[in-house]
Amino acid sequence: MATASFDTARREPRTVSEIEKAPEFQAAPLPRGARVSLVGLTRDGMREALVGIGVAEREAKMRASQIWNWLYVRGATEFGEMTNIGKALRARLADAFSLDRPEVVSEQVSRDGTRKWLLRMAPTGAHDHNRGAEIECVYIPGDDRGTLCVSSQVGCTLTCSFCHTGTQRLVRNLSTAEIVAQLIVARDALGDFTGQMPGKDGGEPGRLVTNIVFMGMGEPLYNLDAVIDAIAVMSDQEGLALSRRRITVSTSGVVPQIERLGLEANAMLAISLHAVRDELRNELVPLNRKYPIAQLLDACRNYPGLSNARRITFEYVMLKGVNDSDVDARALVRLLKGIPAKINLIPFNPWPGSTYECSNWERIERFSEIVFDAGYASPVRTPRGRDILAACGQLKSETEKLRARTRMMLEAGMGAEAVYADQVD
Ligand code: SAH
Numbered sequence: 569m570a571t572a573s574f575d576t577a578r579r580e581p582r583t584v585s586e587i588e589k590a591p592e593f594q595a596a597p598l599p600r601g602a603r604v605s606l607v608g609l610t611r612d613g614m615r616e617a618l619v620g621i622g623v624a625e626r627e628a629k630m631r632a633s634q635i636w637n638w639l640y641v642r643g644a645t646e647f648g649e650m651t652n653i654g655k656a657l658r659a660r661l662a663d664a665f666s667l668d669r670p671e672v673v674s675e676q677v678s679r680d681g682t683r684k685w686l687l688r689m690a691p692t693g694a695h696d697h698n699r700g701a702e703i704e705c706v707y708i709p710g711d712d713r714g715t716l717c718v719s720s721q722v723g724c725t726l727t728c729s730f731c732h733t734g735t736q737r738l739v740r741n742l743s744t745a746e747i748v749a750q751l752i753v754a755r756d757a758l759g760d761f762t763g764q765m766p767g768k769d770g771g772e773p774g775r776l777v778t779n780i781v782f783m784g785m786g787e788p789l790y791n792l793d794a795v796i797d798a799i800a801v802m803s804d805q806e807g808l809a810l811s812r813r814r815i816t817v818s819t820s821g822v823v824p825q826i827e828r829l830g831l832e833a834n835a836m837l838a839i840s841l842h843a844v845r846d847e848l849r850n851e852l853v854p855l856n857r858k859y860p861i862a863q864l865l866d867a868c869r870n871y872p873g874l875s876n877a878r879r880i881t882f883e884y885v886m887l888k889g890v891n892d893s894d895v896d897a898r899a900l901v902r903l904l905k906g907i908p909a910k911i912n913l914i915p916f917n918p919w920p921g922s923t924y925e926c927s928n929w930e931r932i933e934r935f936s937e938i939v940f941d942a943g944y945a946s947p948v949r950t951p952r953g954r955d956i957l958a959a960c961g962q963l964k965s966e967t968e969k970l971r972a973r974t975r976m977m978l979e980a981g982m983g984a985e986a987v988y989a990d991q992v993d
């Protein structure tokens with residue numbers, strides 16, 4: 569029977585392969601009568617929404633640009649703020665649409681300013697019990713950058729054996745708007761829209777969120793259309809204005825989609841490698857059975873725009889006695905030879921029911937030494953995020969023992985959230 573491949577026919581319903589847990593649901597249309605939020609829409613989406621309520625095509629384009637500026641530059645939360653739009657049209661807009669953001673269910677702020685938000689999306693139908701799916705979004709401040717870790721799906725269909733997200737029952741793709749809205753919520757909470765913040769040295773305001781990593785929930789390359797559109801909205805220089813070079817997409821290795829990510833999103837690439845042998849990677853990242861290491865690295869070598877200035881980040885979770893030997897470290901370095909690469913070692917973040925343990929610090933240190941000696945040094949940064957490492961629970965007290973360079977390397981990552989600030993200098 570001919571079935572659509574889920575890698576190439578993303579808009580088609582797809583069959584579930586043995587390496588996946590469950591199919592994703594697309595978000596159903598909003599319940600009848602609910603006002604659609606304009607927050608997170610693309611330019612086309614916004615224009616179409618306006619045409620949909622009877623605004624003439626030509627006017628719709630102009631109005632969409634105005635709303636775009638209010639929403640994405642100034643962070644407007646009410647149509648009433650949009651003073652360059654006539655009262656009558658504002659009233660029609662408010663009738664048909666909202667400027668609702670996802671609901672912030674909880675916010676945790678850590679000592680160093682890291683913030684974690686639990687966000688509830690608008691309800692999309694029976695499969696989320698009309699309650700709205702929940703996702704996490706994390707902001708990590710740094711000296712010269714602020715990184716926002718966003719989710720691309722609710723849950724994940726893949727079942728990497730060390731990952732908590734893969735055990736979640738409810739799985740669906742996030743829409744473009746739901747992905748972009750994570751940045752809006754962060755800017756709201758941080759006062760990071762123009763006009764809400766003091767200028768640096770009296771000049772342009774310095775943005776707090778400067779970098780985005782798609783390292784939250786989900787496999788971004790299984791929701792690539794929405795991710796590409798979301799990156800376009802986030803990097804629109806007349807709007808949210810992030811640089812594409814500061815947007816990194818992490819994948820477990822969906823080989824056929826990697827080139828398209830480079831061509832259409834022009835984003836930085838991160839690969840969740842975690843093992844240097846197929847046998848082990850099959851176990852840790854079951855998608856490897858479909859796209860083994862050699863194929864994955866070929867796709868990396870051919871990644872559009874790859875250069876020493878635009879390196880691929882390889883993520884490697886440190887699992888005690890599993891993938892953390894000297895032999896593994898040397899094999900890792902050999903494997904990546906010739907690919908402009910950065911290596912991020914992630915201390916494993918245990919979760920209830922997980923069968924792995926995090927490697928001990930001496931082991932991580934030794935492993936990182938081998939990697940460093942091969943030339944994969946992290947750029948020198950002021951240490952940051954000590955309590956990001958505290959996300960690794962019991963490992964916290966041990967961090968103080970780490971040598972500076974090992975700490976630098978580890979501080980670029982944060983366990984399950986796996987956020988790296990180490991992208992663009
Ligand atoms: N699905 C994508 C992106 C989200 S996961 C991917 O797999 O790349 C982001 C990163 O967190 C990945 O490198 C993933 O392997 C890592 N990760 C998942 N669970 C983890 C855990 N318990 N401890 C440490 N890192 C983890």
Ligand code: SF4
Nearest residue numbers: 724726728731734820
């Ligand atoms: Fe999905 Fe990434 Fe977790 Fe694997 S590591 S289950 S791909 S979120």
